[in-house]
Amino acid sequence: MKAILLFSAFCAFLFASNATVIRNKKSPQVDVVDAQPCSSNASVAWLDVILIIDTSMHMGAANLKKISSAATLALSKFTIGSNDDISSGSFNTRVAVMTYNYQGAFQALFTDITSISDLTTSLNAIKLSTSPYADLYDPVLRILEWTNSNDPPGSNGRPTVLVFFSASANAPVNMQVPDLIAENFDPYSTTVITVNFNTADSNLTSLLSAITLNQFVNAPMYNLSGTSNSLTRDLEWSLLQANCFCGDGTGIPTILYDSANARYSRYASCMILDQADGYVEGINDICSGDGFVMPAYILTQNKEKFIEGIWNDCDGETCYPFYVGLHKNAKDAWAWYDWDLNEFPPTGYFDWGQGYPVNDGMSNCTVVDSNDGVNFIWRNTPCNTQYSLVLNILCQSHSCDAENSDCINTSYNYDDDQPKGYKKPIKKGTKTGARKRMLTKIKKSKNGKKNIMKNKLPLKA
Ligand SMILES: *[C@@H]1O[C@H](CO)[C@@H](O)[C@H](O)[C@H]1NC(C)=O
Ligand SMILES: *[C@@H]1O[C@H](CO)[C@@H](O)[C@H](O)[C@H]1NC(C)=O
Ligand SMILES: *[C@@H]1O[C@H](CO)[C@@H](O)[C@H](O)[C@H]1NC(C)=O
Ligand SMILES: *[C@@H]1O[C@H](CO)[C@@H](O)[C@H](O)[C@H]1NC(C)=O
Ligand SMILES: *[C@@H]1O[C@H](CO)[C@@H](O)[C@H](O)[C@H]1NC(C)=O
Numbered sequence: 001m002k003a004i005l006l007f008s009a010f011c012a013f014l015f016a017s018n019a020t021v022i023r024n025k026k027s028p029q030v031d032v033v034d035a036q037p038c039s040s041n042a043s044v045a046w047l048d049v050i051l052i053i054d055t056s057m058h059m060g061a062a063n064l065k066k067i068s069s070a071a072t073l074a075l076s077k078f079t080i081g082s083n084d085d086i087s088s089g090s091f092n093t094r095v096a097v098m099t100y101n102y103q104g105a106f107q108a109l110f111t112d113i114t115s116i117s118d119l120t121t122s123l124n125a126i127k128l129s130t131s132p133y134a135d136l137y138d139p140v141l142r143i144l145e146w147t148n149s150n151d152p153p154g155s156n157g158r159p160t161v162l163v164f165f166s167a168s169a170n171a172p173v174n175m176q177v178p179d180l181i182a183e184n185f186d187p188y189s190t191t192v193i194t195v196n197f198n199t200a201d202s203n204l205t206s207l208l209s210a211i212t213l214n215q216f217v218n219a220p221m222y223n224l225s226g227t228s229n230s231l232t233r234d235l236e237w238s239l240l241q242a243n244c245f246c247g248d249g250t251g252i253p254t255i256l257y258d259s260a261n262a263r264y265s266r267y268a269s270c271m272i273l274d275q276a277d278g279y280v281e282g283i284n285d286i287c288s289g290d291g292f293v294m295p296a297y298i299l300t301q302n303k304e305k306f307i308e309g310i311w312n313d314c315d316g317e318t319c320y321p322f323y324v325g326l327h328k329n330a331k332d333a334w335a336w337y338d339w340d341l342n343e344f345p346p347t348g349y350f351d352w353g354q355g356y357p358v359n360d361g362m363s364n365c366t367v368v369d370s371n372d373g374v375n376f377i378w379r380n381t382p383c384n385t386q387y388s389l390v391l392n393i394l395c396q397s398h399s400c401d402a403e404n405s406d407c408i409n410t411s412y413n414y415d416d417d418q419p420k421g422y423k424k425p426i427k428k429g430t431k432t433g434a435r436k437r438m439l440t441k442i443k444k445s446k447n448g449k450k451n452i453m454k455n456k457l458p459l460k461a
Helices: 002-015 061-075 116-124 137-146 172-184 202-211 231-242 301-310 434-439
Strands: 048-054 094-100 104-108 160-166 190-196 223-225 252-258 263-275 322-328 334-337 365-370 376-381 392-398
Touching: 048 061, 048 137, 061 116, 061 160, 061 231, 094 116, 094 137, 104 116, 104 137, 137 172, 160 202, 160 231, 172 202, 190 202, 190 231, 202 223, 223 231, 252 301, 301 376, 322 376
Parallel strands: 048 094, 048 160, 160 190, 190 223, 322 392
Antiparallel strands: 094 104, 252 263, 263 392, 322 334, 322 365, 365 376
């Protein structure tokens, strides 16, 4: 065991300067690392992809060809099929194709595309229009209407991906598209990818940045460029990222800046702020008792900053202090919990507040707290919540990804009287299908503005 630890630590030093990797002994495929990559195995991905292609005159015939070949190449790595039943073990990706200029039109639905050659045929049949208008609102409305039908995107808990290939933002109503999407699609299971074919058009570029704005990191994610010489790879990566998501009620995806690729990336774990049901003697079973895996670990400043950006403000109240997994073990040494609730030693990153850790033989657990209301620090405190008076705890679980569909199949053990600021889990069995899921708005956006859940589709202006 020691040899494995040393070897892994050595590899981490060589290849991943900002993260230390420790192989977990019981589940060797799961690394104890903040930036645990999502599966990159496109052949077993299980996405519902809608390609939405601008055919206004601004696109140009050459770009249409480029879209057809880039989308075909990227999706040729995926298993294309029209089966939506993941529980039967058939992992395939469904693809639909839509065009828009002055209005949107479906070119092919999921059932029309059962192979990559069906997709190529559909894409190659697309013709450029003479319309100067590029209205993105109308295709989005049509997709929302589709969610009422028999074979909607997102059925059976599948993640939905909207991929816009855009060359113009020429339609006044486009200003409302970011809100239309934000208010009607569940940001946990829906990913928007945009491919910009005219980055010189600042109206278009800012529209696509607004559409792809990720509220958890307050920056656009998956806003690709049509002139990128890695467009096919960018598309494949973004699609696999879309398959890496947190199921209903499992929390927020870990999103960290990947400096090697100069972009934000999702990683394969989800975090949620949970609360003990009352005073408990130790913290290590609160998370698992509620269906999550373990108290969260924080091994890098990168992850701590992400956590700080989210759990600072819970609807006007502070979310801290909250427990994380760092604790003193029976050997009086600090340790974190891994994915099997076994212990592993700290990897070098600590963020103790001034005067901490105190060595009083009592304060054997750790809470994340803040002195200035901005920056987080750690304090050690008793594990018995009767003495710490801290009930909040940050829990961590696996996200779904191309090779893991467990997150859509977990049930959670929740009270309805959770304090504000907790993501309200949708109890298993209360879900009435994809449409309800898509219409479920998260409670709070990054800037604190409350989003009102829309019960009916907004009318086109
Ligand atoms: C992808 O997953 C399938 C099913 O688990 C497996 O058979 C295949 O070897 C994997 N491919 C890669 C490249 O890991
Ligand atoms: C979900 O759980 C049920 C019961 O444990 C199991 O039969 C089914 O195969 C699971 N489905 C998936 C997609 O894992
Ligand atoms: C960008 O928007 C402004 C204001 O709506 C408009 O005047 C301008 O013509 C637009 N530019 C393009 C290239 O569409
Ligand atoms: C995507 O957004 C980032 C951050 O705002 C920006 O730097 C980048 O230029 C955008 N990409 C495109 C193609 O617009
Ligand atoms: C804290 O941990 C130390 C070392 O394992 C142990 O001796 C002590 O009893 C623990 N204190 C409490 C309150 O559990």
